[in-house]
Amino acid sequence: MAPLxxxxxxxxxxxxxxxxxxxxxxPRTVQTGLPLxxxxxxxxxxxxxxxxxxxxxxEHRVLTTNQLAALAFPTRNLAxxxxxxxxxxxxxxxxxxxxxxxxxxxxxxxxxxxxxxxxAEAGAEVRExxxxxxxxxxxxxxxxxxxxxxxxxxxxxxxxxxADHDATxxxxxxxxxxxxxxxxxxRPDGYGRYTRHEARLDxxxxxxxxxxxxxxxxxAKLLGYAELARxxxxxxxxxxxxxTGPRELAARQALRDTAASLPDPTxxxxxxxxxxxxxxxxxxxxxxxxxxxxxxSPHARRLHLHELADAWPRRTPSxxxxxxxxxxxxxxxxxxxxxxxxxxxxx
Numbered sequence: 001m002a003p004l005x006x007x008x009x010x011x012x013x014x015x016x017x018x019x020x021x022x023x024x025x026x027p028r029t030v031q032t033g034l035p036l037x038x039x040x041x042x043x044x045x046x047x048x049x050x051x052x053x054x055x056x057x058x059e060h061r062v063l064t065t066n067q068l069a070a071l072a073f074p075t076r077n078l079a080x081x082x083x084x085x086x087x088x089x090x091x092x093x094x095x096x097x098x099x100x101x102x103x104x105x106x107x108x109x110x111x112x113x114x115x116x117x118x119x120a121e122a123g124a125e126v127r128e129x130x131x132x133x134x135x136x137x138x139x140x141x142x143x144x145x146x147x148x149x150x151x152x153x154x155x156x157x158x159x160x161x162x163a164d165h166d167a168t169x170x171x172x173x174x175x176x177x178x179x180x181x182x183x184x185x186x187r188p189d190g191y192g193r194y195t196r197h198e199a200r201l202d203x204x205x206x207x208x209x210x211x212x213x214x215x216x217x218x219x220a221k222l223l224g225y226a227e228l229a230r231x232x233x234x235x236x237x238x239x240x241x242x243x244t245g246p247r248e249l250a251a252r253q254a255l256r257d258t259a260a261s262l263p264d265p266t267x268x269x270x271x272x273x274x275x276x277x278x279x280x281x282x283x284x285x286x287x288x289x290x291x292x293x294x295x296x297s298p299h300a301r302r303l304h305l306h307e308l309a310d311a312w313p314r315r316t317p318s319x320x321x322x323x324x325x326x327x328x329x330x331x332x333x334x335x336x337x338x339x340x341x342x343x344x345x346x347x
Contacts, residue, residue, distance in 0.1 A: 043117055045089070048343075050082075054091060054118055055339040057110045058131070060152055060174045062139050065105040067156045072343035083108060091117060095140040107149075109136050122327045122334055130333040151175065151189045151207045154241060154287060158192070158305075159341040161286035167196035167306060172341040178204075180330055185231065186224040188238070194288070196306035201237070202317050203308075208242045208251065215247075219254040222268050229267040235316045237269040237308060241287065248274040255295055269312040270295040277302065 046054075049072055056071075057063055069079035083106070086092045091114035094106045110118075115131040122129070139145065159169040171193035178188050188204035195201075204225065206218050218240065229235050240255070242248045252272055259265045271294045278285035288305040294312070303311065327334045 043120055046091070046117065050086060050091070051117070051121070052339055052343045053083075053086065053108075054110060054114045055336065057092060057108055058115070058118060058129070058336065059177065059339055061135075061148055061176070062107050062109050062145070063152060064107055064149065067152055068108065070156055070160045071341065086114075089113070093136050095136075097140070097145070107140070109139055111136070118336065122336060124327070124334050128334045129336070146211075147189075147207065147209055148175075150209055151205065154205065154207060155190060155192065155341065157284075158194070158287045161284050161288060162194070164284070164286070165196060165288045165304070165306065167194060167288065169193070169341045170195050170200075171202075171338065173338050177335065177338060180333075180335060182228055185228040186221065194305055196309075199306050199309040200317055201306065201309040204236055204238045206238060206240045208240065208247065210243050210247045215251050215254040218251070219258040222255065222258045222262065222270070225268045226262045226264070230264075233316070234318050235267055235269065235312070235314050236318070237271060237312060237315060239292070239308075240270065240272045241275070242272065243275050245274050245276045248272050248276075252293075252295060259295065265296075266312075266314050269315060271297075271303075271308055271311070273302075 043051075052072065053068060056068070065079060065083060066076070068083065069076040073079040073082070083092065083094075087094060090111055092108050093111040094108050096106055097104045110131065112126070112131075112133050115126045115129060119126045119129055119131075139148075142148070155169070155172045159172065162169050169192060171191065173191040175187070175189050178186075178191050182188075186204065189207045190205040191203070192205060193200065193202050206221065208214060208218060222238070225236075225238055240251055242251055255270055255272070259268065259270065262268060271292045273287070273291040273293065277291040278289060282289075290302050290304045292303045292305060292308055294303070294308070297311070309315070325337055327336050329335075
């Protein structure tokens with residue numbers, strides 16, 4: 001029997017205790033001074049899991065050792081050793097932000113040689129991927145670093161606990177992919193597909209850290225989601241995740257005020273949840289737990305994530321065959337296929 005998530009990675013706090021930007025001081029980057037890669041040589045030396053890691057850090061910008069260990073390795077020590085080897089190969093780079101307490105894990109980003117590997121596999125130039133070497137520093141010093149990590153923690157937790165709910169996370173798209181696909185109308189923090197038996201839930205995630213007075217901004221995004229539903233004919237629920245119960249109450253009021261002004265409020269289904277409602281004493285709490293409350297809910301109780309698939313009669317799942325299997329050109333840049341959320345062949 002496979003070990004429980006909490007047994008494999010006992011220090012993973014993930015979504016129950018997200019970092020705040022104020023907890024971080026200016027991060028120290030590790031400068032590798034990479035030479036120009038011999039991409040074909042590197043491709044031959046990398047394993048399937050190595051290439052999956054490169055695709056993941058390209059897709060999601062930055063992932064920590066803990067996140068990658070949970071998603072692709074049986075133990076954290078094995079993850080550390082392999083990531084260190086990839087760092088020596090100069091296909092990934094890393095930084096470790098200084099924190100006001102404790103120490104942060106390594107944060108992994110795509111290095112220029114890693115971008116060269118991805119470009120070689122796609123038959124493209126590195127610049128066509130939209131990759132810039134300076135992006136490493138941009139990520140390390142970004143004021144939105146904790147928000148990005150929080151979104152990635154949320155999806156990581158959902159992916160590694162899905163099996164406990166007899167479910168699967170079939171898709172996890174980054175904010176940057178969503179922006180390129182729908183940015184003129186809607187800019188979610190992520191897009192996911194969650195399946196359990198015959199139930200399938202496609203959703204947009206809005207992730208709130210309560211660090212700024214952003215509820216009005218989040219509520220205003222419903223206007224873009226409404227236009228996206230109108231123009232595509234596809235009704236996709238919006239899930240808002242906040243840290244506390246009081247924050248959720250304020251968010252629901254702001255969302256109701258905006259929804260009331262929409263031409264067709266039912267075209268933008270919304271559900272909210274707060275990390276406060278997770279059972280922190282559980283073996284591994286998850287966004288799949290019974291913490292969700294639809295905005296227009298007639299229910300007296302909260303729902304599991306998979307139950308939201310039946311909460312909105314007008315929901316129209318996107319086509320089954322829409323998954324991108326090969327690179328496409330969009331806006332003058334090549335967009336690679338989204339990597340699967342979990343590396344399936346752990347070893």
